[in-house]
Amino acid sequence: MKSLPHLLQATTPLAVHRDPALPMDAATVTAVTQDSRRVIPGACFVALPGLTVDGHDFLPQAIAAGATTVAVQTDKRAHWEPLLADPNLTIVELPDTRAALPALAAAFHDFPARKLTVVGVTGTDGKSTTCYLTTAMLDAAGHTTGMIGGVQFKIADEWRMNTITATSPEADITQALLAEMVDAGCTHAVVESTSHGLALHRLDQLEYDIAVFTGLSDDHLDFHRTPEAYLDAKLNLFRFLDTSLHKGVAKHAVLLGDDPHRDAIAAATDAKLVTVGFDTGGHDISLSDLDMQAAGSRFRLATPAGALAVHLALPARFNIANALLAAGAAYALGLGPVPIQRGIRDLTGVPGRMEPIDAGQPFTVVVDAAATADAFRVVLNAVRPLVPQPGRLIVVFGVAGERDPARRDGMGAAAAEFADFALLTSENPRSEDPAAIVHDIAAAMEAAGKRAGIDFEAQPDRRVAIARAFQLATPGDYVLIAGKGAEQSLIFADHEQPWDDRTVARELLASP
Numbered sequence: 001m002k003s004l005p006h007l008l009q010a011t012t013p014l015a016v017h018r019d020p021a022l023p024m025d026a027a028t029v030t031a032v033t034q035d036s037r038r039v040i041p042g043a044c045f046v047a048l049p050g051l052t053v054d055g056h057d058f059l060p061q062a063i064a065a066g067a068t069t070v071a072v073q074t075d076k077r078a079h080w081e082p083l084l085a086d087p088n089l090t091i092v093e094l095p096d097t098r099a100a101l102p103a104l105a106a107a108f109h110d111f112p113a114r115k116l117t118v119v120g121v122t123g124t125d126g127k128s129t130t131c132y133l134t135t136a137m138l139d140a141a142g143h144t145t146g147m148i149g150g151v152q153f154k155i156a157d158e159w160r161m162n163t164i165t166a167t168s169p170e171a172d173i174t175q176a177l178l179a180e181m182v183d184a185g186c187t188h189a190v191v192e193s194t195s196h197g198l199a200l201h202r203l204d205q206l207e208y209d210i211a212v213f214t215g216l217s218d219d220h221l222d223f224h225r226t227p228e229a230y231l232d233a234k235l236n237l238f239r240f241l242d243t244s245l246h247k248g249v250a251k252h253a254v255l256l257g258d259d260p261h262r263d264a265i266a267a268a269t270d271a272k273l274v275t276v277g278f279d280t281g282g283h284d285i286s287l288s289d290l291d292m293q294a295a296g297s298r299f300r301l302a303t304p305a306g307a308l309a310v311h312l313a314l315p316a317r318f319n320i321a322n323a324l325l326a327a328g329a330a331y332a333l334g335l336g337p338v339p340i341q342r343g344i345r346d347l348t349g350v351p352g353r354m355e356p357i358d359a360g361q362p363f364t365v366v367v368d369a370a371a372t373a374d375a376f377r378v379v380l381n382a383v384r385p386l387v388p389q390p391g392r393l394i395v396v397f398g399v400a401g402e403r404d405p406a407r408r409d410g411m412g413a414a415a416a417e418f419a420d421f422a423l424l425t426s427e428n429p430r431s432e433d434p435a436a437i438v439h440d441i442a443a444a445m446e447a448a449g450k451r452a453g454i455d456f457e458a459q460p461d462r463r464v465a466i467a468r469a470f471q472l473a474t475p476g477d478y479v480l481i482a483g484k485g486a487e488q489s490l491i492f493a494d495h496e497q498p499w500d501d502r503t504v505a506r507e508l509l510a511s512p
Helices: 055-064 074-085 097-108 127-140 171-183 195-199 227-243 262-268 317-332 337-346 373-386 406-418 434-447 462-472 501-510
Strands: 015-017 044-046 069-073 090-094 117-122 145-148 152-155 158-161 188-192 210-213 252-256 272-277 285-293 296-303 306-312 364-368 393-397 421-424 456-458 478-482 489-491 496-498
Touching: 044 055, 044 097, 055 069, 055 074, 069 074, 069 097, 074 090, 097 171, 117 127, 117 227, 117 317, 127 145, 127 188, 127 317, 127 337, 145 171, 152 171, 171 188, 195 227, 210 227, 210 317, 227 252, 227 262, 252 262, 252 317, 262 272, 272 317, 285 317, 296 317, 296 337, 306 317, 306 337, 317 337, 317 373, 364 373, 364 501, 373 393, 373 406, 373 478, 393 406, 393 462, 406 421, 406 434, 421 434, 421 462, 434 456, 462 478, 462 501
Parallel strands: 044 069, 069 090, 117 188, 117 210, 145 188, 210 252, 252 272, 272 285, 364 478, 393 421, 393 478, 421 456
Antiparallel strands: 015 090, 145 152, 152 158, 285 296, 296 306, 489 496
């Protein structure tokens, strides 16, 4: 429980409306939430204007559930003005509730990020794996770590699935997770930092110390509208380095030395750049003696503190890049080559990232989260050489609804180029018609010269599509189930269906 003045210390309300006979210090808050379903008695409900719904419409529900304080936006006065007559309610009027939420939530939890060394990882693809690798290196060095990612949350030794369906949760959830880390004795937090989270203030008040950039491709333009705006959202992570609290850790930005956005990152922050690369061309971290195999890679990793041979159990070149970036973050935090080596060795897999599913079947099944055109193309290019002749590469994939429509053309073209057969199916259609999305992907494959019934089939039901892939697969084939990885639901217009590609695949492989 916190007093109202304590809650408001990091934000500046336009006004606080409450019974003037009651002193401000007498007002207390038991929780901060933007979800009316999570309100408990005495809570502060923060009404956020959303992309599809407006939290101000849920003020009555929040008050009925016990909210005694509501934070509202001044331009939504028609929603909250009638509440001024309630003598038991405190109304905090703000210019922008979304921007204020992280300040309110951080204050409620006593600013947990100020008590942690925080590593942020951003980029179109590779964020999750880089987070896992960085966490493994910190663990190997003896630190107690937490992690916030699209697949899982880690609080010291406890792992839990991210069931929120957002890689970057809203700020109240993020701050609560950081507070759990502090309570559990964590010293470091690794946070997957999306462009949505950075643009929508979900990651404000994280007090970043290290920022890692995995790269950028043309995606999420449904939200950001232009590539320039998309890049600018990512650059917020590096701008944070200059405004975050200094905790005795030197601020660093970590990126591939040949990244085309290197100059933009350097211009966005005064932090020192740490570069990594596949060659020794002046990088802080580099590799040599690379031996790539189907089950992983071996190479010699060179750091300013020394070089060691390492074994990475994750396949494909893009995972080597993720390991280099994680090593750059670890080096920036003062880790030597031994814990970096151990961290790479100890991470034998990431849930839903090139994860093999082995139920004794005579063909290979792998689940991966590749859901953008670039990521899908990179994964297909990586697995194509792993398919033994005369085996076939069979892919099951779809494209999420309410996302950049260009994904449909890009992913369809990639499947047409690399796959021997494709099952086109649903992948979080949201408010869109799954059949219409599949139709668009099919059109892209036909434009590339592929034929329905010969080179691909359309099956909007994802379970049926996976079952059909297994029915078609013969010994030596390689079945890639792409797009969802370890996500725990399928999102439709009016409901979420519990779902896990890995579980469904195992169930279907076990059935007669």
